Amino acid sequence: MAEPFIITLDGPAGVGKSTLAKRLAEHFSIAYLDTGAMFRATAWKLGEGSWDWSEDKITKALDDFSFSLAGQGSASILSLNNIALTDDIRTEQVGMWASNVARVTVVRDFQKKAQREIGRTTSLVAEGRDMGTVIFPDAEFKFFLDADLEERARRRMLQLEEMGKEADLSQLICQIKERDDQDRNRPVAPLKPAEDAIIVDTTKLDINGVFDCLVQHIKSKS
Numbered sequence: 001m002a003e004p005f006i007i008t009l010d011g012p013a014g015v016g017k018s019t020l021a022k023r024l025a026e027h028f029s030i031a032y033l034d035t036g037a038m039f040r041a042t043a044w045k046l047g048e049g050s051w052d053w054s055e056d057k058i059t060k061a062l063d064d065f066s067f068s069l070a071g072q073g074s075a076s077i078l079s080l081n082n083i084a085l086t087d088d089i090r091t092e093q094v095g096m097w098a099s100n101v102a103r104v105t106v107v108r109d110f111q112k113k114a115q116r117e118i119g120r121t122t123s124l125v126a127e128g129r130d131m132g133t134v135i136f137p138d139a140e141f142k143f144f145l146d147a148d149l150e151e152r153a154r155r156r157m158l159q160l161e162e163m164g165k166e167a168d169l170s171q172l173i174c175q176i177k178e179r180d181d182q183d184r185n186r187p188v189a190p191l192k193p194a195e196d197a198i199i200v201d202t203t204k205l206d207i208n209g210v211f212d213c214l215v216q217h218i219k220s221k222s
């Protein structure tokens with residue numbers, strides 16, 4: 001696989017995209033792009049309530065933002081203004097802020113440009129909500145992962161606990177549902193599978209099973 005190529009992984013919160021995207025990137029020795037982290041970092045840096053600012057004010061603030069990606073596999077490092085992103089952005093609260101800024105057209109336009117620029121020169125496993133539909137419509141491989149809400153909340157709880165962050169399952173179910181509803185129903189780049197994406201319901205599959213299924217698919221078509 002010498003030519004640059006893109007694998008897209010889209011799906012709702014807590015479905016296991018990050019774990020799988022990292023493993024796929026590691027397997028194929030290419031970079032991993034976490035676009036959710038780009039929206040989280042944007043919301044974190046602009047601050048609470050920034051989604052209600054005027055377009056002009058948001059555009060001016062974004063002029064000072066520059067994302068870059070280095071390394072590959074699980075060692076891929078995403079930076080904003082040359083500072084690597086940290087786990088501070090990984091809370092559900094920042095997830096909701098991210099979902100709020102992600103509804104703003106100028107923010108989406110900015111992210112589209114930044115993400116496409118990274119994908120222009122670098123082979124990627126790109127994960128997010130609109131990778132297969134909007135950002136990389138010509139990607140070689142497109143997957144859309146889904147799972148029941150409760151299972152996704154449980155996975156997210158384990159993830160947060162591993163990071164040493166407190167989590168409550170019933171609260172997570174409500175938060176994830178609210179965020180997903182907003183992501184699915186926004187007018188610009190809503191969360192949905194691309195027409196040519198392979199849809200995988202991971203509710204009853206473990207991570208190894210899903211990983212094997214995606215790798216098999218990619219190998220059979222390469």
Ligand code: C5P
Pocket residue numbers: 013014035036037039040095098099100102127128129130131179183
């Ligand atoms: O994937 P993650 O949970 O980190 O994403 C945070 C939020 O960023 C999502 O709920 C969604 O609103 C937004 N997002 C998006 N488009 C992407 C990736 C994330 O709108 N490609």
